[in-house]
Amino acid sequence: MANIVMFIILAVVILGSALMCVMTKRIMRAATFLLFVLLGVSGLYFLLDYTFLGAAQISVYAGGVTMIYIFAIQLVSKRTLQGLVERMKGSRVVFGALITLISLVTVVGVFLKNKFIDMAAQLPDEEVSMNLIGHTLMGSEKYQYVLPFEFISVFLLACIIGGIVISRKE
Structure with missing residues (x-):
């Protein structure tokens, strides 16, 4: 409760x-x-x-x-x-609501077509060990995530440098 x-x-x-x-x-x-x-x-x-x-x-x-x-x-x-x-114009609000509704219908359609809800109910109740999570996050082999983390950190550094460069132009 x-x-x-x-x-x-x-x-x-x-x-x-x-x-x-x-x-x-x-x-x-x-x-x-x-x-x-x-x-x-x-x-x-x-x-x-x-x-x-x-x-x-x-x-x-x-x-x-x-x-x-x-x-x-x-x-x-x-x-x-x-x-x-x-200021929000009425046509933009209607267009945004229409795009939102289309996106919601698309997501629900994908969920129903691929039976994600049924698959989630059938998942085993096994606990993933912290050791496995650590190896997966810090490994560089297939289905491991150290390279995407490094790319994201370089991308964030480039965004910060770009923000500084843009703000200094006057």
Whole structure:
């Protein structure tokens, strides 16, 4: 019963923060709400007893990515940010809702066609050892992830350098 209550609380925090993140007009508040969304997702990982993923979510996404966003926001001048207020036109809202509905129908169709829900119900209840997770994350062979992590770190470094270069041109 306690797990259900915690799930409901985390779901409300995640959905509320995500909604506020896209609805607010202030960019720093949007970054703060994004932080709450990422922390809520890490809470879901902890609720499912995936402590490694919960800790990785906090350190990598909630800590690192949010700080990169805030760093990039601080690099942009106030004059640039003040001119970014945009009014929503009715046609754009209808177009966005239509695209969202088409995307939702596509995702549901893929789930039903490939029977993902039936496959998830048939998964074995085996616990994956931390040793196997470590070897998979740090291995460089097929189906191991050290190279994608390195590419992502180089990509994030290039984004930071690009942000600095763009902000310095005046």
